[in-house]
Amino acid sequence: MGDFGRLVALQARSLAWGLVGRGHGGRARALGVALGALALSGLAVAYLYLTGSGLVALGLAQAIPALAALAGSLAGVAFAFMKANGTLFGLRDYDFVAALPVPTAVVVLARMATLLGSGVALSLIVSAPLYVAYFGAVPAGAQALACAVLGTLVAPLAPVAVASLAAFGVSAAAARFRHAGVAYLVLSLALVVAIVVGSAVLGAEAGDMDADALVAAAGGAAALLSSSVEAAYPPAAWLAAAVTHGSWAGLAAFLGTSALVCAATAALVTRLYPRMGGTVSVRGGRSFSASGIRGRVASPLGALVIKELRRVATLPTYALNCCVGLVLMVVLAAALGVVGLEGLLTSGAIDGVDVTAEQAAAISVPVCAALPWAFGFCAAMSLTAAPSVSLEGRSAWVMASLPLARRTVLGAKLLANLVLGGAAIAVSTAVLLACGRVGVTCALECAVVATGMLAGLSGLTITLDARRPNFGFSSPNEVVKRGFPMMVGVMGGLVVSFGCAFAAFLASSSLGQLAADALNVGVPALVAVAGMAAFLRETNDEHVYA
Amino acid sequence: MARPILEVEHFTKRYGDKVAVRDVSLTVEAGDILGFIGHNGAGKTTLIRSVVGAQPASGGQVRVCGADVAREPVAAKRRLAYVPDNPDVYEFMTGIQYLDFMADVFGVDAATRRARIAELAERLELTSALGDLAGSYSHGMRQKLVLVGALLHDPDLLVLDEPFVGLDPAASHELKALLRERAEAGGAVFFSSHVLEVVERLCDRVAVIRAGELVALGPTDEVCGSESLEDVFLELVEGSRDERGGR
Numbered sequence A: 001m002g003d004f005g006r007l008v009a010l011q012a013r014s015l016a017w018g019l020v021g022r023g024h025g026g027r028a029r030a031l032g033v034a035l036g037a038l039a040l041s042g043l044a045v046a047y048l049y050l051t052g053s054g055l056v057a058l059g060l061a062q063a064i065p066a067l068a069a070l071a072g073s074l075a076g077v078a079f080a081f082m083k084a085n086g087t088l089f090g091l092r093d094y095d096f097v098a099a100l101p102v103p104t105a106v107v108v109l110a111r112m113a114t115l116l117g118s119g120v121a122l123s124l125i126v127s128a129p130l131y132v133a134y135f136g137a138v139p140a141g142a143q144a145l146a147c148a149v150l151g152t153l154v155a156p157l158a159p160v161a162v163a164s165l166a167a168f169g170v171s172a173a174a175a176r177f178r179h180a181g182v183a184y185l186v187l188s189l190a191l192v193v194a195i196v197v198g199s200a201v202l203g204a205e206a207g208d209m210d211a212d213a214l215v216a217a218a219g220g221a222a223a224l225l226s227s228s229v230e231a232a233y234p235p236a237a238w239l240a241a242a243v244t245h246g247s248w249a250g251l252a253a254f255l256g257t258s259a260l261v262c263a264a265t266a267a268l269v270t271r272l273y274p275r276m277g278g279t280v281s282v283r284g285g286r287s288f289s290a291s292g293i294r295g296r297v298a299s300p301l302g303a304l305v306i307k308e309l310r311r312v313a314t315l316p317t318y319a320l321n322c323c324v325g326l327v328l329m330v331v332l333a334a335a336l337g338v339v340g341l342e343g344l345l346t347s348g349a350i351d352g353v354d355v356t357a358e359q360a361a362a363i364s365v366p367v368c369a370a371l372p373w374a375f376g377f378c379a380a381m382s383l384t385a386a387p388s389v390s391l392e393g394r395s396a397w398v399m400a401s402l403p404l405a406r407r408t409v410l411g412a413k414l415l416a417n418l419v420l421g422g423a424a425i426a427v428s429t430a431v432l433l434a435c436g437r438v439g440v441t442c443a444l445e446c447a448v449v450a451t452g453m454l455a456g457l458s459g460l461t462i463t464l465d466a467r468r469p470n471f472g473f474s475s476p477n478e479v480v481k482r483g484f485p486m487m488v489g490v491m492g493g494l495v496v497s498f499g500c501a502f503a504a505f506l507a508s509s510s511l512g513q514l515a516a517d518a519l520n521v522g523v524p525a526l527v528a529v530a531g532m533a534a535f536l537r538e539t540n541d542e543h544v545y546a
Numbered sequence B: 001m002a003r004p005i006l007e008v009e010h011f012t013k014r015y016g017d018k019v020a021v022r023d024v025s026l027t028v029e030a031g032d033i034l035g036f037i038g039h040n041g042a043g044k045t046t047l048i049r050s051v052v053g054a055q056p057a058s059g060g061q062v063r064v065c066g067a068d069v070a071r072e073p074v075a076a077k078r079r080l081a082y083v084p085d086n087p088d089v090y091e092f093m094t095g096i097q098y099l100d101f102m103a104d105v106f107g108v109d110a111a112t113r114r115a116r117i118a119e120l121a122e123r124l125e126l127t128s129a130l131g132d133l134a135g136s137y138s139h140g141m142r143q144k145l146v147l148v149g150a151l152l153h154d155p156d157l158l159v160l161d162e163p164f165v166g167l168d169p170a171a172s173h174e175l176k177a178l179l180r181e182r183a184e185a186g187g188a189v190f191f192s193s194h195v196l197e198v199v200e201r202l203c204d205r206v207a208v209i210r211a212g213e214l215v216a217l218g219p220t221d222e223v224c225g226s227e228s229l230e231d232v233f234l235e236l237v238e239g240s241r242d243e244r245g246g247r
Helices: A003-020 A026-057 A061-087 A094-098 A104-137 A142-154 A157-174 A180-207 A211-232 A234-245 A248-279 A300-314 A316-347 A357-370 A372-380 A390-401 A406-435 A440-467 A476-480 A484-510 A513-538 B044-051 B073-078 B095-105 B110-123 B139-151 B169-184 B196-202 B220-224 B229-246
Strands: B006-015 B018-028 B033-038 B059-064 B080-083 B157-161 B188-192 B205-210 B213-219
Touching: A003 A104, A026 A061, A026 A104, A061 A104, A061 A142, A061 A157, A061 A234, A104 A142, A104 A157, A104 A248, A142 A234, A142 A248, A157 A248, A180 A316, A234 A248, A300 A316, A300 A406, A300 B095, A316 A357, A316 A372, A316 A406, A316 A440, A316 A476, A357 A372, A357 A484, A357 A513, A372 A406, A372 A440, A372 A484, A372 A513, A390 A476, A390 B080, A406 A440, A406 A513, A440 A484, A440 A513, A484 A513, B006 B044, B018 B044, B018 B059, B018 B188, B018 B205, B018 B213, B033 B044, B033 B169, B033 B196, B044 B059, B044 B157, B044 B188, B059 B073, B073 B080, B080 B139, B095 B110, B095 B139, B110 B139, B139 B169, B169 B188, B169 B196, B196 B220, B196 B229, B205 B220, B205 B229, B213 B220, B213 B229, B220 B229
Parallel strands: B033 B188, B033 B205, B080 B157, B157 B188
Antiparallel strands: B006 B018, B006 B059, B205 B213
16 A cells, blocks of 8 residues: 555544544444435435436426536535545644655645545435436437546546635635634524525515416526526536537546646645645734733633633534524524514415415414424524533543532533523514514413423533543534534434424314413423433532543 | 641552552642652553542542542642643633633632733743634643643642643743742642653652552652662663563
8 A cells, every 4th residue: 555545544544533433332333324324315315316307397407417517516515615624734633744754745635535535425426316317318328428427426526626725725814813713603604594594585485476487487597507507617518518419529628627627726735735734723813911911800600601602602613503593593583573473374485385374374373382392493403512511622621620510510511501592582582572473472482492492402411411521522523513412402302392393283273272382381391300400410419520 | 747738548540440550648748849750651640630630539538638539629629720741721712811711710819810820921921922812822832821820829739740841941940940939838749740850850759650559759869869860760660670571
């Protein structure tokens, strides 16, 4: 095995270590990760095959090759943009790798090979089902098939390479700003809100059309998209020409451009590489003098809560994964405040819900009974406490050596979660009450359900994390996205919220509003009591944090 | 006679079937600087982490100013400060935010913390970096930051694990002075180090641990006799190897 192979193998082991973790149960976790990846891939393949079949049904089969090339490329671009920081640059082991007696070009190629290989794998998952739909409808020869296979494998190479370089540029620029993390977080949350509101508005507009108009609009949009794709990303058009019309020139242009861009980017990264490790570690600072020591005093609990909130504000992956539910809660309250429940039902903004004003009026009471559980689910998605013990990571010695009771340390993490969630619940309830489009009882039940779910699940999940913390993570994503307490919180919240929403709907329809009210107050109270009991039991002695 | 500041009695620590430290007993009196030496994996950090309450003991007792670390951890920890071998601090805090956090936890009032931070940061040449995020600090700067944080509440017992690693010569010199001042002011210092020359010059007493067992403990000049600490240490280690080889 040459240097290149050894370096790629090193990264593969590192990836496996990050996914599977350490200690007992490694094989079970590996199996779980593999099954999860298979399930997600299966879902993506099924969805894209249906999308391709839909385009064929609309008579837009010819647009599929360009879309397949673009979709495959975009999947790789998204992956590379997220993973380049930590894979290609910003490495923990940068000094080790940089000191190896291996040419820089080999190190860079090995690092880029991981990203490019992942891009190709994603391109296969995304493009293959689209091509299956295409070739099922359009008779094609061996040349078209070969072009499609070649295109699927090559399409992501140039975009992934460029995305990796762009990711370095963004990280290097962000590192120069003192509050880059906060700015990144605010922009990302704004993007999430824009996507949610935008898709709801588009859904509402589509809901106003009849079926024929919808088909025509979809066809027009797809055709427009197809031509836009070809104009915006010419290599997709060249590959499409090769697949659909057997254009050798198109294929040559596509392959040549991909190879050239990829090689040029690799050469540029190789040239920049020695500077990359240092550049991204630069932090924007400010000059400090002894006069800047203000000596503001806070209580130990207050200091701990502030510390937790600082972590949320400065670690984008943490905030994005654990606070997006709070943003969605406020957005939902604002939507209800502006158009009311019946308005929301008839707008078509809720995907798959298409009811008339009469139907909406008829079901508004039971739907109103189920509504609080939408807020409950938003709260269940907002568990900053769930990974908070593990997130102490290599700094866990600080908490372990401080003169603080376990209950104080863990309580501060729980309190920070409740402060954030409580603010979102308070704002949402105030909006609902102020706008008056939803009944007072319903608005208060929304607050009760959200509070109960937040308190109960945050108490339960921090208990789980405190019992078996993962201080040895190599990336915060390991505990924020894939940690066991997070899984329990979000999946448990999903099951309880949907189950109770259904039960409240049924109770209101068949037993009366009082039964639904009892359920909407009783269940969250039970969840809260259970979560808090678990937390208090875990912290019922003076044991230290360790 | 005043009670020792640190009392370790028959301390044992097991990891599964492996005994990492076996039946260690030692004390550190007020005014003492006790150097704790041993080869890699001998059990130094294991004992230190239990002294500061970061991990439970498997047997025996550890008391700080009379407070049992296992039974009264909060009371014991109020009297001590810890500087670990890898001083990883919260990367999302600036240096001054970290120091304010430590002062808040230990209940240091505003005037005292202002004075102590200003003095200690100045002595360790850290003042100008206090506005930067700790994530951008070098190992040595983090070491200095943790040292300043450890001294803010004027601890009776200062526990340090390899404190000289990563420090520049000026900071290393200043740290030695700080440790002496702590001892002269009636505090106690317990630290591990592989820098035997520093231990020999700085410490009143020395403890040598080998394969989890204490093999020497006493005043530095008594342990060394006419030899250097390095020679004594090597004899102890070689003796252990010979014993193992002879078995």
